[in-house]
Amino acid sequence: MNAGFARKETYIRRVLAGIAGCSLLFLALIMLFLFMEGLPVFKSLAPLDFFFGMGWYPTLEPPEFGIFPLIAGSVAVTLVSGVLAILLGVMTAVWLTEIAPSPVRRICKPLIELLAALPSVVVGFFGMVVIAPLLQEYLDVDTGLNLFNAGLMLAFMSVPIVCSVAEDALYAVPVTLREASLALGATRWETTIRVVVPAAFSGIGTACMLGMSRSIGETMVVLMVAGGAGILPASIFDPVRPMPAAIAAEMAEAPFRGEHYHALFAIGMVLFLFTLLFNTIAQRIAEKNRQSPD
Amino acid sequence: MRRLLFALLLFVVAGISFAPAATAAEEIVITGSTTVLPVMQKAGEAFMAANPNISLAISGGGSGNGVKALNEGLCHIAMSPRDIKSSEVAQGKANGVNPVRTAVAVDALVPVVHPENPVKALSTAQLRDMYAGKIVNWKEVGGADGKIVLVSRDTSSGTFETWETMIMNREKISPAALLQASNGAVVQSVAKNKRAIGYIGFGYLNNSIKKLDVDGIAATPATALAGQWPIARELYLFTNGEPAGAVKKLVTYLLDPQKGQKAVAETGYIPLLRK
Numbered sequence: 001m002n003a004g005f006a007r008k009e010t011y012i013r014r015v016l017a018g019i020a021g022c023s024l025l026f027l028a029l030i031m032l033f034l035f036m037e038g039l040p041v042f043k044s045l046a047p048l049d050f051f052f053g054m055g056w057y058p059t060l061e062p063p064e065f066g067i068f069p070l071i072a073g074s075v076a077v078t079l080v081s082g083v084l085a086i087l088l089g090v091m092t093a094v095w096l097t098e099i100a101p102s103p104v105r106r107i108c109k110p111l112i113e114l115l116a117a118l119p120s121v122v123v124g125f126f127g128m129v130v131i132a133p134l135l136q137e138y139l140d141v142d143t144g145l146n147l148f149n150a151g152l153m154l155a156f157m158s159v160p161i162v163c164s165v166a167e168d169a170l171y172a173v174p175v176t177l178r179e180a181s182l183a184l185g186a187t188r189w190e191t192t193i194r195v196v197v198p199a200a201f202s203g204i205g206t207a208c209m210l211g212m213s214r215s216i217g218e219t220m221v222v223l224m225v226a227g228g229a230g231i232l233p234a235s236i237f238d239p240v241r242p243m244p245a246a247i248a249a250e251m252a253e254a255p256f257r258g259e260h261y262h263a264l265f266a267i268g269m270v271l272f273l274f275t276l277l278f279n280t281i282a283q284r285i286a287e288k289n290r291q292s293p294d
Numbered sequence: 295m296r297r298l299l300f301a302l303l304l305f306v307v308a309g310i311s312f313a314p315a316a317t318a319a320e321e322i323v324i325t326g327s328t329t330v331l332p333v334m335q336k337a338g339e340a341f342m343a344a345n346p347n348i349s350l351a352i353s354g355g356g357s358g359n360g361v362k363a364l365n366e367g368l369c370h371i372a373m374s375p376r377d378i379k380s381s382e383v384a385q386g387k388a389n390g391v392n393p394v395r396t397a398v399a400v401d402a403l404v405p406v407v408h409p410e411n412p413v414k415a416l417s418t419a420q421l422r423d424m425y426a427g428k429i430v431n432w433k434e435v436g437g438a439d440g441k442i443v444l445v446s447r448d449t450s451s452g453t454f455e456t457w458e459t460m461i462m463n464r465e466k467i468s469p470a471a472l473l474q475a476s477n478g479a480v481v482q483s484v485a486k487n488k489r490a491i492g493y494i495g496f497g498y499l500n501n502s503i504k505k506l507d508v509d510g511i512a513a514t515p516a517t518a519l520a521g522q523w524p525i526a527r528e529l530y531l532f533t534n535g536e537p538a539g540a541v542k543k544l545v546t547y548l549l550d551p552q553k554g555q556k557a558v559a560e561t562g563y564i565p566l567l568r569k
Contacts, residue, residue: 057466059449059458069469128479133486143443143487145472228448228473239472249448249475252356255381 038265056230058260065263069230073240080151081215089162097170116160124224127153141237150226158211169203209282219244326360326373337557372532393532400564402518403525406503408488413437415507427468444471445492515564
């Protein structure tokens with residue numbers, strides 16, 4: 001009986017290890033495929049021309065594959081959405097943990113997390129049909145489909161993540177810290193800003209990084225509202241063409257295993273490296289957080 | 295547990311063995327350009343009603359994808375508003391596919407602006423200079439003072455290709471142009487922006503936007519068919535070899551002036567007059 005139980009245990013352990021191994025293997029294979037399809041573009045193109053070229057004319061004869069405006073577009077959109085999402089998300093999190101009464105918090109937090117369930121195409125449509133005309137009318141910009149609009153829509157999508165993770169971090173700050181601060185005569189505001197937020201700083205940092213990595217990879221929203229112009233944005237109201245939008249819009253028409261196809265995969269590689277960077281930073285911050293003594 | 299697994303297995307096996315029964319009727323798989331898609335959908339419905347034993351599987355995805363699918367034997371008909379490229383013919387030959395072209399309708403591209411824009415007509419040269427970024431203010435072409443916002447289709451779309459060959463004449467489209475992923479998105483962004491100009495297929499014209507005359511010619515079905523309209527093109531179906539069997543039935547149906555060509559007109563394209 002006991003021996004049979006042990007055998008069963010080993011069996012289950014092996015199956016689970018196998019499943020975990022499979023998902024890792026699939027991820028590794030996807031990465032391998034990405035690099036196998038992306039790297040061939042450098043056979044006919046100098047990396048410098050690819051990364052720092054200013055013109056993206058993939059169907060012209062001869063074609064131009066300069067992705068610098070696309071990288072700039074992605075970075076700009078991520079920065080704008082990052083600033084908005086971090087401001088909104090972190091402040092909401094502070095309000096939820098420090099100010100809101102407990103019942104309000106219990107209701108509000110799941111509601112904010114529900115925002116994350118909003119399909120990105122719906123957010124994109126909202127930006128295109130509602131926000132863009134508003135921007136044109138009230139700010140008199142040339143086009144409402146621009147960097148700011150895309151950043152705003154992306155901020156909507158990453159606020160739930162930023163807020164939820166930051167809220168968890170703030171909530172985990174021990175009550176003793178707050179009590180000690182208040183006992184020393186600090187006001188509630190001083191306690192929040194000088195004690196609680198710094199104590200949760202690494203958790204908040206993780207929240208910001210996760211939010212930004214969500215923004216840089218998001219496709220549908222930037223495809224619909226960023227405007228799609230491959231230029232370096234000179235103002236926050238200029239249209240841009242972020243990398244995911246270029247891939248989504250062009251992949252369907254790119255001739256299989258042609259130069260354009262490989263170039264789009266190479267953009268995918270760049271995008272992957274960016275997201276990897278953000279996630280690594282997030283993890284580093286989170287690890288530091290875990291090791292800090294309470 | 296074991297019994298449950300057995301039941302599940304039985305269910306799967308039954309599903310597999312009964313699946314082909316559902317598709318006993320002949321199926322024609324059609325894919326390709328979203329420009330040709332509305333015609334095919336409209337005519338396809340009536341065709342299936344008239345021929346209940348033939349079913350059509352119609353999808354978009356772009357001309358390039360359609361031709362690719364035809365070359366790989368994944369579809370029977372590829373829809374495309376442009377002629378097949380020599381590289382695509384070669385790719386087909388390698389797979390033993392011989393793409394044959396059949397024209398089914400004429401599509402005219404129309405430059406469109408916001409209804410409140412005072413500009414009524416432009417020349418092809420003006421259109422080219424605008425899209426090349428040489429004319430940047432509406433004042434220069436008789437409009438109100440304001441920056442011209444160019445709206446274009448994605449560089450890989452058939453519509454963009456036609457515009458590039460028929461209007462741009464080897465000049466680069468300004469990188470500042472807003473690239474939109476569909477005709478509908480172009481209509482949407484022009485209708486919402488007083489300074490915008492875009493170009494779309496005839497089938498997508500509606501009251502939310504205003505069409506422009508080009509080179510003194512009005513965009514009407516008559517001028518496009520007569521070959522006067524400067525930005526018109528034929529819409530093609532590509533088949534592997536001459537259409538035969540069910541596919542031939544469908545093509546004949548599409549070219550019938552009383553049936554398929556009526557659907558062409560109803561979709562907003564221009565019915566083809568067979569010479």
